[in-house]
Amino acid sequence: MGADVQLASEAGCHLNSGCGFPAPGLNEFDFKPIFSVGGVDFSKPMLLSIICALLVVGFFWAAFAKPKLLPGKLQLVGEIGYDFVKRSIVLETIGKKGEKYVPMLVSMFFFVWIMNIMSIIPFAQFPVMSKIAFPAGLAAIVWITYMTLTFKKHGFVGGLKNLCWPSGIPGWVMFILVPIEFFSNIFVRPFTLAVRAFANMFAGHLLIVVFSVASWYLLSPSIGALYGSVSFVVAVALTAFELLVQFLQAYIFVMLASSYIAGALEEAH
């Protein structure tokens, strides 16, 4: 498995030991399959995503399965999380008619967040969202949801108008703006939604790996030990920083999803 395997195989590789810096790269994101079924590999990210789903379900099951009027500690924590997504994201962006989409967006937020958090959980140490397949799947769900809503609410022509005819713009600008809006709202949105989450987690993971590997590589009886310890401190700081980014990316992902839904539900203009 990526980082672990490499670190293990390069265990004796230090500065001044006749060994080049084992720079981490894309190989960090390529895992040996745990097992294969009919030519399909089952890899670590898949296992982690299943664990994440179980964690989210397990947590909310423990918190909400037998809800009480006077909440216990776990229920209270769950309620705060639920209320945060419901009020600060969904109802804030969509308004009262967003109630219907709260369960989907709450599920999405916590699923994405915990998949991001996997980046800094010992032994997992891999953000599942840094494999583009996972954000792409979720972005596809968002795309299908808001496209369906647009055409369901406004009909085919009205839906197209909703997607690419901005209001309050003088006529001649429309020549440029309508194609841009069409392209942006239908094709670019899901792509950027997926890539934003993917790229952030990808880069964050790579940074942590680079500094971790460097601090190990620089550890030698020379001035390198000093650099190594600096590198280690940076790795720790980056881990803390990643904790923030993980939350932020989950927040942005769900925030954008609900703003797309809000756009689809907007009255015709």
Place this chain on the structure above:
Amino acid sequence: MSPVVALAAEEKMNPLLPAWPEVIIGLLCFFIVFGLLGKKLLPSIEKVLSERRDAIEGGMERAQTAQAEAQALLEQYRAELAEARHEAARITEHAREQGAALITEMREEGQRQRDAIVTAGHAQIEADKKQATAVLRQDVGALASQLASRIVGESLEDHARQSGVIDRFLDDLEAKAAVAQGAAK
């Protein structure tokens, strides 16, 4: 890892191309989460949350009602207290008036009784005096007749009586006494 192998591996892998098994597993996981949360867990917590909101709002409403009730009761109590005070003052005033009237009445009654007693005493005295005068007049007449008969030696009784000498004499005496009394006054 030789550079050639690494290059080959990197060429093979494009991080922007999703691997279909991962997409499927990811979607499956999401739908498991969405299904359980959306169908069971979130509705149940939403129900409890709205129940709690109701309970809190109901509690506040009850508290407001209770407060209003207490306020009304306080007002009523104050009104009753004021009325009771007023009533007490009225009763005291009444009693004072009544007492004063009673004292006046008693005083008048006493005066009246005293006057009656005094009048009765005066009448008694007058009657006694008259009686005494009458008796005295008789006795004096008798005594004078006896004395005169003894001096004259003969009974003048009948004659004297007939003639009314004694009476006339006594009347004279009385008149004189009255005159003397008037002069003295």
